[in-house]
Amino acid sequence: MRYVIVLVLILAAIPALCADTPANYAESISGTLVKFDMVGIPAGKVTMGTQTVQVKALWIAKTETTWDAYDVFVYRLDEPQGAPSGNDAVSHPSKPYGAADRGYGHKGYPVINVSYYAAEQYCKWLTAKTGHTYRLPTEAEWQYACLAGAPEPDEKSLDKYAWFWQEKTQPVAQKLPNAWGIYDMLGNVAEWCAGLDCAAGASIPDRRDKPVVCGGSFEDSANKIKASTRKYQDDSWQANDPQNPKSKWWLSDGQFVGFRIVRDQ
């Protein structure tokens, strides 16, 4: 255990020493007390299938997006209280009919049940709000940040880094971070990624050219908690949405689906 921690600390120190690694910073959402940390990661290479993909230096959120930040977007907590708001430049989610957090927990817990569209709109909203360009990671970026230049944890030590085989999600950043100081890349919620953004897709078996969640979730067993784990949306993710048309914002059966954001240097 001691060796693992020492190793983590050494690895975590490496990017800070590199000149081209963006400096970590805390982002805040004006009009609220919400803050979250962004971690700079250096440029590098990651293997996707049989190809090696170059990833530029960027920032990635230290944790999965939590309800604390997402609620500001959904409920316009940064705006004065009052009557239902009119339209503005960015569309905001519809009101979920049930409890979108499923009672798993709210403050400090990762958002769940969000559609890919909603995650993208959140990025647009946050970009307009902060002046920093946020987006969802590509699969390559996500996998690169997940591995953090180190081998994947084996099944024996996985429990130190990831929530899996649980009845529900857990608060973010309760386990050990990876070598770059990023939490819960594996497990807890599977995270939306925006396609490969490179030509390597063809070499990956069963890949589909559409949004995908990566990294496995609290529902999965240990053997599914890997940087290469993918899940593609199907009808079952909205099977219990009683409305027609079904919500474009909420996945009635996506209790394992969340996301984290990145920002280009």
Added chain:
Amino acid sequence: MTKQDCAISRRDFLKGSVASAAVIGAGTMGLMPGAWAAGSDTIKVGVIGCGGRGTGAAFDCLNADPGVKIVALGDLFKDRLDGCLGRLTGDEKLKERVDITPDRCFTGFDNYEKVIDCGVDMVIMAAPPGFRPAHVKYAVDKGKHIFMEKPVAVDAPGVKLILEAGEIATQKKLGIVAGTIKRHQANYVATVKRIHDGAVGDILSAQCYYNTGELWNHGRKPEWTDVEWQIRNWLYFTWLSGDHIVEQHVHNIDVINWALNAHPLKCVGMGGRQKRTDPAYGHIFDHFAVEYEYPNGVRVMSMCRQQDGCCGNVSERVIGTEGSSNCAGLIKGSREWKFEGSAPSPYVQEHIDLISGIRDGKPLNEARQIAESSLTAIMGRMSAYTGQEITWEQAMNSQENLMPEKLEFGPMPVAPVAVPGRTPFS
């Protein structure tokens, strides 16, 4: 065939002997109450209330049975009807079984009568709950099978109408299923059966929750009259929704009545309008907490809240002498058990259960159970609004009829927000 002919022939058909009518050929005549001829026969379905849920239920019904055809639509508003029609006819997989002609599309306050009278076998009822009792009564009188969204009434006179219609439906062998989906959700069905079989021992207490955020609001257009504005935003007016304890929390209250196999004897509730105070949200509360007392002194805590940004909880729990259960697939205690099967979409399953019951000549009739669950929620509202203890008998015999005597587009003041200790029980 004109609409009029269609309606008359259908009525005569139902008035006549069921046995002799069956011989004429149910395939062409439509679905026969209690005399289903063959599994492949067409079931002609009309939809009353064409919003998101009515449209969703139409799709669920189509997906439930290959014999279903959607043949008629009714909604107060043409734009809502057109939206539903567009989605049904635009579905590549299912549009073959959508056979809606312009003369079977009805708008206005009497749309439900026209849908019911145009030759359908079954109706999907998804108009705002305040209208439901009148719709159900009319459909049962005309011998139609019913899928009805929850809740089914917003006041005691409405509950009584549903109970009476349910009795008549039993005599007529009509199927009635309500949209309290958990009764058709495999994990709930399996768990409640175990609870009934004693898996947690004798039940001592229970809790149920629907704590969630705020719901949609369509705002107000200048050309809308008061009545149109209220109906388009029906969630926020008690005469239409029953308040959110009735409209939404009835799901969880129904599970408790089901698990306990009883309705409460009395209750004390509280609640208020704390956060969602803008006039756009009518006059309903945004939170309730009610303690119900069931037979044998069993106390049930019920909570519901519609406030954004607060922690959510939509669940039930029963505690017995030998264990506890979430009613949804988990039993803890001396007889631990976990549901491990698959649970197909209950929104489709409820239609499968309704239609297979009709086809087998053993139609389900959920009128009483959903009427009682609706009244359970209503009595909680009554107690919270008045600040008084309310017994089941008081609630059932309440004279409060929330439906306006004459319904037409025009002015309608918003009912005052209830003030506990001042708002009288009636």
